[in-house]
Each structure stands twice: as C-alpha cells, then as structure tokens.
Amino acid sequence: MGELGILLITANIGSLCDKPEEIQENWFRELNETVESCKPVFIALHLQEFGGKEYERNMEAAEMLLRMLMDNEELSSYDCIQAFADTDFNQTNSFTALGSIYLIHNSLHKIQIYDFKEEQFVPLSGRNLCLGSLDDCPLVHKERFPQDFWTEFPWTRKGFMRTRWQIHNRTFDLVNLHLFHDSSNLVSCDSSPSLYSINRKKALNHILTRLQDDGTVPFFLFGDFNFRLDLKSLTLAQGWTTRKTTERDNDSILYERDGEVKLLVQCKLFEQKNVEIFQENNLQALRKFDSEPSAYLSKVTESQISFPPSYPYIESITGPSEFMCTRCPAWCDRVLMSHSARALLGKAEIKVRYDQIGAHVCMGDHKPVFLHFEMDLLTSNHTD
Template identity: 45%
Template sequence: CVIGAQLFVLFALFSPVLFFSLMLQTVQSHKPHFLALHCQEVGGKNFEESMSHVDNFVKELLSSDALKEYSRARVYLDENYRSQEHFTALGSLYFIHDSLKNIQQFDFKAKKFRKVVGKETCSETLESTPTLEKAKFPQDYFPECKWSRKGFIRTRWAMADCAFDLVNIHLFHDASNLVAWEKSPSEYSGTRQKALAYVLDRITDQRYEKLPFFVFGDFNFRLDSKKVIEKLCSDATMQTIRTDNNEIHKLVFQETDNDRKVILQIEKKLFNYVNQEVFREDNGTSLLEFDNELSVFKERLHEQEIGFPPSYPYSEDSSQGKQYMNTRCPAWCDRILMSPSARDMLLKPENEEKSIVYDNIGPNVCMGDHKPVFLSFRITAGAGKPNANKHKCCVVQ
C-alpha cells in the first residue's frame, strides 16, 4: 500500500494571480498526492459580474504546467446565484497525482464508490450532483432570517484502503462589533455554534456509513470581543457616544493619563486599536486564550496547534500585505478541523521533522481580506477502516 502527502488548502476572497502563484509554490514545496482546495464566496462580492473570472481561473488551474502530473480532478462550483434558496458560493476543487492509484469517490445517490477518471467540472445545480452533498442552512438559522451565502458541501473519498469525508463550510460572520461586545460569549458565537452542530449532525447521521472527516473553510470564529477589549483596555476609561435615538453609535477607550490618549474606537464596522503589533507579535498567540468557539465541540473536533497570525481581516491594499483593516478585531476565522478518527489518521514518523504542517500562505502578500490556510500531512494506508491493519504498509512522499 502506498500513499503520499495530502495538502488541504482553504481560501476565501483572493487575488487570483497572486494566489495562483503562491498556491502552486506551496504545492511544489509539499508535493501532495491529493490536493484539496476549499473556497468560499466564489465570485466575490459582485458575483453576478465576476463568475466568468472564476471560470477562467479554474481553467488556468486545470491546465497549469505545475499541476500537469495531476491528471485527475473534480471541481465543484456553486455559481447558481439566481437561486436564493440554494446558493452558497462555495467551491470545492480536488486534484489527484498520477502516482496515486485506485482512488475512488462516493456516489451519495447510489451509495457506493466509483473510480475517479479524468477531469470533471460541475458548476450548474449542484443539488443534483450525485458525488456530493450540499446544503444551505435553514432560513431560521440565519441572523434576522435574512438569506446569505452560508452552507456546506461534503465529498467522500477512498484511496489505498483509506476512506474519509471532506467538508467545505462557511459559517456566519459578526454583523456588528457593538453587538459582539455586549456579552460574553456573543450572540453571533451562539449562531455559529448552532450551524456547526447542524453540519456535524448531518455528516454523522444514519444515512451513510460514518467515516473520519475533515471540515475546513471560513468558520468565522471570532475572539471573545468583550474579554479581548477588557484585556486591551484594562487601564482605560470608556466613553459611549449615542445617536439621536439613544442607540450606541460608538465606544471610545482612552488612557486615564498620557493626555487621555485614545487607544481603541469601536463602531458597527470599526475596530481601530492603536497597536496592531499585538495581533502579529509571536503570531498573536497571546490572544488565543480568547479563541473559545471550538471548545464547545472539543469531543467532536480537533485541530493542529495554531502557529500563524489571525487570518482575518487583512488590508485589501496591495502594498499592505501584513496590515489588518480597522474593521474587525483580528481573529482566526479560517480553520482546518477534523474528527477524532481523522486525527488518528495523521501519520508522524519518528525523527522526521515537519511531517505535519499547519500554516498560512503568503504571510507578507495581499490576497484579499482573508489569508489562505493550509494543512499538509501524510496518512497510513488502512486509516479510516476499523478492521484494517495499519502497520502493513509503506508510506512515501
């Protein structure tokens, strides 16, 4: 049994040219045998006008010289923006290296695996595509019951006697910094928790055999705003500015001395902190104590140790690749999570450094407001099969 590295790359809004180059550099560095790309907000904010650019990007990717040894591919793009009930703007792209033999993909309608041959792109109504399961969250899950592009896509794979699910996900954002600040945890955190539980319940129900799974995408996880602000402004006084309707419009935190210097201003879409270095220094790990949204799922989901700065919200100024926008409190929105059984699949040979790499792409380059995140690892043949002998195999790069 032979199986190589797997590289999982997640990205949201990005500059196609820059991402294309940096992603291919990452692929060439890690040399994956199975490459998975999960995209959110396909087409960007003006998707009606930009979908054609997405199609061109995918064509360039499929014909790239750097991926010429990936002769099999499956591309799923939810471009049906006219269907408010179903549109998620998710994109799931999978590339299989020539050296990886006998890879199969699950047919959810026939309930059996089928051999993967050639390259296929599906961009019409994905609801009828048998090789994936796609759903938009129920309307009553959406804040204020207003439709937006949030949901998930699941695919299922088998190779070298290993079987697993890959789930592309996009959860709800924080609509207002002021609302997020009101209580700990915020009401937005509760909405994301409900939606993530919905996905986990769907992919582990009784309709299909339960397998190890990886969930990666834009979870929109945020730091606990109230607690972060209390830490950042522990010695400051707060001024509340209200509208004519007595609604809170702005919060201003000032030092008690030093000429009452303003250190933080918060509005609905403003989070202007005086020192962004706190989010970059040592990759912002001093603030990980406030990254608590995953703790609710600690028995169901695991994650490799985070060693990169918050992935959002980066400046969209091409000259400011490391700068955060003053719109939201920086947070690790983009994540790669896995079930306990999937975590057990990750192979880390003794005396081999960096056999598992969890990092971002282009830390100094602007690619949009999210920084792409990837996970590279190797798995042992037989993983994901309860009765398989995991030791009788050879694992290579």
C-alpha cells in the first residue's frame, strides 16, 4: 500500500505574536520551505504561547496569524484543515494558550479524527477553526495542570491538548504540551536535578498517566517541554571555583578559573565568557548534560538529536544564530513518542528527519523543531 509522509512540527510562537512585523516573513517562508522539502500528506503543527506573553493585547492578532496560515497559498494543496486554539484567557482556570493545526493534503482520503464525547472516529472535510476555551469541543481533549503542582511558584497557563487520528489502518494520538519553565537561573544551579526539573517530571507523568488510562494508542508528544540542562552538573564538570556576591540588589554566582570569571549567573542572566563548551562548534558537548528525558525512557523515546539547542535565541534579524544571555542554551522544543509510535517510523530510520526550522534566520527566541517520517501502511498497528 506504500508510505505516507507525516510532518510533526512544534513551535513556541511567543515572539511571533509579540513582534510579528519583525519575524513573520521569515517564519512563514521557513515553514513553507520545510513543507516543500518534506512533501508530507499530513502536517501537525503544535503551537505554544499562542498570543504571546501579552496575550490579552495580542490575541486578536494571533488569531489573524492563524487565519493567514490556513490561507497560505504555498499550502493550498492542503485543502482539509482542522485547527484548535485555546484563546479565551478570561477562563482563568483552564486557559493554556495552546494551538494545534492539522493540514491534510488533497491526495490523502482515508483520514478521520476522534470524537471524545461520542467515542468514535468521524470524517473530516473542509476548513474548520475552533477558537475559545475549547471545553465544549469534542474533537480535542485539553487540560491545564492543577494549581497544586507548583505550590512554590505562581500558577501559570501550562497544560496540554490532545487529538486522536486514524490514517488508513493507523491510529495514534498527537499531544501538544507546554511544561513549566525555569524562572530563576540561581534556583536551577542549586541542585541536581533542579527543582524545576522535578516539577516538569510531575507534569509530564500526569500526561503519561492520562494517556495510559485511556488505552494503549501509540502517541507522539511534541511541544515546549522546557527541558533544561543540568546546570549544577555542568558547572561542576568545568572545574570552576564558585563565588557568590550581591551587586545592585542582584544576587550573583561567579564561576571562575585562575581568577578569571568564566560564567556569571543571576536570576535572569546567564553570561558566559568564551567558554568552549558553549561555542557553536562544540554545542554537542552539552548533550551529556541534557539528562531530563532519561527519566522517561521506559515510556517514551526520541530520534537522535543532531541540531543545536532550540532556545534562547536573540530576537533580532542581525543575529539569528546567537543565543541570548538570559538562560543556558537548551533543547526545550522536542518530539517524543511512545515505543509503539516509534514503530510507525518504519525500519529505515535513515529516512527520518529530526531538525530545526530556520536555523540561519530569526524565528524568535525559540527555533521550531520538526520530525518527518514515512509511515509504512503495510505493517500492523502495534500497541504499547
């Protein structure tokens, strides 16, 4: 029966919503070029921070960006579209600022989406846009994480959104998620694993439990995991001496070697001084400190990463590959999958592409990340 190209993309669009006039042209061009290069029949685009940091002011403009995407002439052959956007920020107990857009090529006919209320698959046709709280939309399962997950910190709009699909003889879940971030570099450096890492583990296990309770359907998790490097282990490995100071009411940690400051860390400052491990040609050396995913290896897996960290880039067209000195570079944006979902990638994983979008242009503080694979329709549909 052949293979079908599947393209899964995750993009934190906070910068795009806050500064559309600076980033929009690059963002759409790079997205279009990725689609043209992969030529998939099914595209799943998961968005986080829909509306940006100032979502009350920018939500209407964000909805316009979504409509522009749906009207994109470069993607006109994807004439069946299903989009969901959690835009009702007045729903303070459930707002997640997540958006999920699914584009189906006109050559793909055997595709259905799951109705969670009726508990059955239903056919798709035309262009469908669901905006608002989404609480009454039966085609999507959305949750905001419970407030008691983070008693030490202000409650945020983090959560997840799930859809279920059937393509030919394949059934799988697609989960858009946004996990808790590191709000202070000082706290991140304090322990291994960090307090934030422990909080993210609680949130991700919550999602995995929800998926497990709902059966054994293969699933892909792609979004802003906010996974960060183990900073305590990283700094210890460099053999630096540590000195704590307070300047201008800012608590600081100075990491030094031979009296020279190599790294200055404050709550929202991560300023390194020509440290080899952070230089562009050595970024893969950071991978050994990318330890957060290892806690979930019994339940999920990931294709091999060969691209630079996806965050935090400066939001300027003059330095599209430069990191901001606010956080340690990290692979925040990723595509993980259950072991049964990995079987859908087929045996020839050499054909699988796992990469960034817009590596050499400004896309905002996050670089979108994609996974493209050819789904073999001849193999039976495995379960976990």
